[in-house]
Amino acid sequence: MLNFSFTEEQDYFRKMLKEFAKEELLPQYTKWDREGVTPRHLWKKLGELGVNGLRIPAEFGGSGADCVTTGIAAEEIGRGDFNLTYAVMLNALIGEIITKHATEELRQEWLPRIASGERIVGIAITEPSAGTDAGGIKTTAFHKGSVYVLNGEKSGISVATAGDAFIIFAKTDTNLGNRGISAFIVPRDLPGVECTGYEDMGNIPIGRGSIYLNDVEVPEENLIGLENQGFAQVMNGFDLSRLLIGLQCVGAAFQSLDETIEHVKVRQSFGKPLAVYQGVSFPIVTHYTHLEMVKWQAYRGLWLRDHGLQHSKESASVKWLGPKYSQEAIHECLLLNGHYAYTKEMPLEQRLRDVIGLEIGDGTAQANQMVIAKDIIGKEFRSY
Ligand SMILES: Cc1cc2nc3c(=O)[nH]c(=O)nc-3n(C[C@H](O)[C@H](O)[C@H](O)COP(=O)(O)OP(=O)(O)OC[C@H]3O[C@@H](n4cnc5c(N)ncnc54)[C@H](O)[C@@H]3O)c2cc1C
Structure with missing residues (x-):
């Protein structure tokens, strides 16, 4: 059914x-x-x-x-x-x-x-030399008595300035590649943890930044999952976050479209409401259609997850196109609202800045296309 x-x-x-x-x-x-x-x-x-x-x-x-x-x-x-x-x-x-x-x-x-x-808890994988290639992280965690000692730098981390703790990924065995990575919950107030913020283009209230780990002694009980298996165990969670990110972006874009539809019904040019001109209505229709398609692909992915079915490629498609289509829709809405929308009096310029962040965060378009290619073309043809 x-x-x-x-x-x-x-x-x-x-x-x-x-x-x-x-x-x-x-x-x-x-x-x-x-x-x-x-x-x-x-x-x-x-x-x-x-x-x-x-x-x-x-x-x-x-x-x-x-x-x-x-x-x-x-x-x-x-x-x-x-x-x-x-x-x-x-x-x-x-x-x-x-x-x-x-x-x-x-x-x-x-x-x-x-x-x-x-x-508030954040999640820290990315490092200065490893983003898309997340398996290439250099942060280390060595078991010493009843603690793990963490050293390294995490970069680009959401809630770095506000987080009370972070799930930090580190190499527990440097000879095992991706399989040698483990995850730890690291409270921010542990000695040796230092967090700094960035001056970002958007997502300002998220306080993205870097986390420096200098000989941080994390109790061994704070290991999440099995040692050296953290990556494989936890990666499945990103199939969920990517679907949610698609819907976050679509929500912001639908709100922008709703506001813009109200505007074009009222604002007149050449004696008629903007809405009667197809040069105005068709772009609105185009973006509405893109957003609806992403939205339903997202709910489909979430439904598959709820039913324990495979949904990695669906999730990747939503993460790729959700922020992209939303960013395009908000940009168009800004233009259709004219010069006032270019000011900080209206929320559109901020929505545009904010949504663009998630074209990168949690995996770029290419990173998600790699997931889809691996599924529909085959693992043996992947480049990594
Ligand atoms: C708003 C925001 C929030 C974030 N939050 C977090 C967070 O909470 N936790 C966290 O760990 N990280 C976070 N990040 C970091 C984010 O996950 C990384 O920035 C992202 O994975 C890309 O890594 P990179 O920036 O190192 O780019 P790179 O990996 O250096 O990539 C640069 C460019 O090259 C492309 N590219 C790379 N490899 C290939 C390839 N093989 N084929 C084709 N193209 C390729 C990429 O798509 C990209 O366009 C956040 C980033 C942003 C912007």
């Missing part, structure tokens, strides 16, 4: 978040960008609304919701405040990783605080 409808509960959740986004997020979206702050109180508010704990089991303070429901949160929060969707995506990804692979003590320590929004 093919069924594209959401459940009554999912529809209710969407309606609640849509109203929240419109009333409480949208009016302040540009404020956090201008002030350069991470609005921690809004992460807590998302905790109260049950958004942070969607992929965390009820026994650890979450709701254990399915992936499709998590996608609804990504899309609707994206309409109100694109940067706050990092909470949806990071908490879903990290909630799943800790639930599936961490010890019971780590679950009890971190999951309820992530679900409530009291703690």
